[in-house]
Amino acid sequence: MPSKGEKYYFVSSLAKGLRILEHLAASGEMSAARVAACLTTSRAASHRFLSTLRDLGYVEKTKERRYRLTFKVLELGMRKLEGFEIRHIAHPYMQEAADAFGETVNLGHWDGKAIVHVDKINSTEILRLDVGLGAVTPAYCTGLGKAVLAFLPAGEFEGYLGAVTLVAMTPRTITDPQTLRAEIERIHERGYAVDDEELSLGLRCVGVPIFDYTGRPAYAMSVSAPALRMSDEKIEAIQKKLRSLCQQISRQIGAPVV
Numbered sequence: 606m607p608s609k610g611e612k613y614y615f616v617s618s619l620a621k622g623l624r625i626l627e628h629l630a631a632s633g634e635m636s637a638a639r640v641a642a643c644l645t646t647s648r649a650a651s652h653r654f655l656s657t658l659r660d661l662g663y664v665e666k667t668k669e670r671r672y673r674l675t676f677k678v679l680e681l682g683m684r685k686l687e688g689f690e691i692r693h694i695a696h697p698y699m700q701e702a703a704d705a706f707g708e709t710v711n712l713g714h715w716d717g718k719a720i721v722h723v724d725k726i727n728s729t730e731i732l733r734l735d736v737g738l739g740a741v742t743p744a745y746c747t748g749l750g751k752a753v754l755a756f757l758p759a760g761e762f763e764g765y766l767g768a769v770t771l772v773a774m775t776p777r778t779i780t781d782p783q784t785l786r787a788e789i790e791r792i793h794e795r796g797y798a799v800d801d802e803e804l805s806l807g808l809r810c811v812g813v814p815i816f817d818y819t820g821r822p823a824y825a826m827s828v829s830a831p832a833l834r835m836s837d838e839k840i841e842a843i844q845k846k847l848r849s850l851c852q853q854i855s856r857q858i859g860a861p862v863v
Contacts, residue, residue, distance in 0.1 A: 621646070622654055626678065629664065634671040682739055691824055692724045694857055695815070698850040699726050699826065705846055706839070708830040711736065711810075713749035715823055718765075720750045728830065736829075742804060745771055745785055746778045748812030749825040751798035755789045756814050756822040762789065778803045797844040802832055809835035813847040818859030826851055 621644055628643050629635055635643075641651035655672050658664040662677045692712065699710045703726040712724040722740045736742055744750025744765070754762055771780040779785045792798045800810040812827035828843045 618654075622658060625651075625654055625658065626663065626674065629672060629674045630678070634667060634669075634673045636671050640672070691815075691854075691858065695824070695826065695854050696724060696726075698854055699724065702726075702826070702828055702843075702846060702850060703728075706828055706830075706843060708828050708834070711749060711827045711829060713742075713747075713753075713812075713825045713827070715744070715750075715753045715825070716741075718744075718768075720744055720747055720753070720825070722749075730830075730834070736804075743769070743772075743774070745769060746774050746800065746803040748798045748800040748810035748827040748829065750812075751789065751792055751800065752812035752814045752825040752827070753822045755792035755798060756816075774804050775802055775806045777801060777806070795844075796848055799840060800827075800829075807832050809840070811835075811840050811843045811847060813844065813851040815851045815858075816855040816860035820861045824854075826854070 624644060625640055628640065632639075637652045637655055638648050640655060641648045644651060644654075655664060655666075659666060659672070662675060664672045665675050666672055691714070695712050699712060703710045707729045709728040710726045711722055713720040714723050719741050720743075722736055722738055722742070725736075725738050742750065744754050754765065757765070766782055766785065771782065771785065772778070773780050779788055796813065798812040800808070800812070802808060804810075808829060809832045810827050810829035812825050814822035815824035815826060817823040826847060828847065830839075
């Protein structure tokens, strides 16, 4: 029977199994006792969950009798990424941007709450600062995210602003809602966003939205680099190139004339 407050279809054992995967993804390795503490369940119960996940190939046991995820979990994520047609369409344009500037190029998907990094081309430079493939980053402090937010319907943006907590990732992060509104308006007017060390100190990023067939900013592409290489002049050159490339991608995936 479901617990009070749970929906009738809620399968608590399935939920606990998935939470174990989430905890292992965050921690790397965990003992059965530690898993039990995280799930507020008995060690025997956590052992059964872990043994089942092990039999299914999602976790493995180390010599130290701790548990960790296997690459089978990564395979699921990669299959999901392969399902994004946008990756295949956008990649040649990403390569063009990478060839032009020699910096890291990112492709992000707006999931309604945050930005999911679905593709990237790494910088050819030895010194680089970037976000890994598959990472989820806040929209309010990233070039990809702010580029999307600036072109959402006003009501949707306000809904996002009311639901998100503007946490300071660095001293440069915008945490005042009114200041963020003004920033989003400026981005909408000029057509591109700049993350000026707002997600990570030392990293600057230029982002431009990509519109889907409904005209929504479902994706964005960005070029990121260490701040020491990302001068205002380089940002200007990047934004011009990105805006052209993203317009071409948007048209290719059926967006109205942009």
